[in-house]
Amino acid sequence: QSALTQPASVSGSPGQSITISCTGTSSDVGRYNYVSWYQQHPGKAPKLMIYDVSNRPSGVSNRFSGSKSGNTASLTISGLQAEDEADYYCSSYTSSSTLVFGTGTKVTVL
Amino acid sequence: VQLVESGGDLVQPGGSLRLSCAASGFTFSNYWMYWVRQAPGKGLVWVSRINSDGSATGYADSVKGRFTISRDNAKNTLYLQMNSLRGEDTAVYYCARDVSNIVVVPAATDAFDVWGQGTMVTVSS
Numbered sequence A: 001q002s003a004l005t006q007p008a009s010v011s012g013s014p015g016q017s018i019t020i021s022c023t024g025t026s027s028d029v030g031r032y033n034y035v036s037w038y039q040q041h042p043g044k045a046p047k048l049m050i051y052d053v054s055n056r057p058s059g060v061s062n063r064f065s066g067s068k069s070g071n072t073a074s075l076t077i078s079g080l081q082a083e084d085e086a087d088y089y090c091s092s093y094t095s096s097s098t099l100v101f102g103t104g105t106k107v108t109v110l
Numbered sequence B: 001v002q003l004v005e006s007g008g009d010l011v012q013p014g015g016s017l018r019l020s021c022a023a024s025g026f027t028f029s030n031y032w033m034y035w036v037r038q039a040p041g042k043g044l045v046w047v048s049r050i051n052s053d054g055s056a057t058g059y060a061d062s063v064k065g066r067f068t069i070s071r072d073n074a075k076n077t078l079y080l081q082m083n084s085l086r087g088e089d090t091a092v093y094y095c096a097r098d099v100s101n102i103v104v105v106p107a108a109t110d111a112f113d114v115w116g117q118g119t120m121v122t123v124s125s
Helices: none
Strands: A009-012 A018-023 A035-040 A047-050 A064-069 A072-077 A086-093 A099-101 A105-109 B002-006 B017-024 B033-038 B044-050 B057-059 B067-072 B077-082 B091-098 B112-115 B119-123
Touching: A009 A018, A018 A035, A018 A086, A018 A105, A035 A064, A035 A072, A047 A064, A047 B112, A072 A086, A086 B044, A099 B044, B002 B091, B002 B112, B017 B033, B017 B091, B017 B119, B033 B067, B033 B077, B033 B112, B044 B067, B044 B077, B057 B067, B077 B091
Parallel strands: A009 A105
Antiparallel strands: A018 A072, A035 A047, A035 A086, A064 A072, A086 A099, A086 A105, B002 B017, B017 B077, B033 B044, B033 B091, B044 B057, B067 B077, B091 B112, B091 B119
């Protein structure tokens, strides 16, 4: 199972909105609504930001939102803040009953 | 709510290691559990899952036949037995909890809302 494809880096200024894409296939992202997004700061464990494509866990800011169209899922961060600078990973359930993560995106706040 | 991994170590290629993950602060037996690893400077990789009562498991192709996931609900502990270790198994290993409490939502979502701090496994001669 190949990793889902994410852009290596995305940047934005404070207050701006950015979107991170996550491209899979009809066997994973395109077939199931089990897409999640994680934020990971250096040296820390990942943190769940979005699950089931667009659901936010309790305590996660509503500046984070998720969506999906076809084989591509997206994470949008609105009102970008300095603390949003981190690595972001998507994941998806697959038709092989496994889970696949994305390649990861480094978000830089300019 | 906490997960604490242990058991990581330096091991020679071909060797074995057992990781443990102690859970506290929640009803362990109500949740599917997982192992995820991250090689130094690399991305996240799903390793294995186990359902709430331990009767069903799943593995990534890269570890199938070498790794075994198990759990002891009486001890609130998750395990990963790793055999025939290879250099490419070198990574931080995280245990993680599914976001769904199966008593409330009778199906796991493969989304992880609680993570441990990770334990480092180094495979090298």
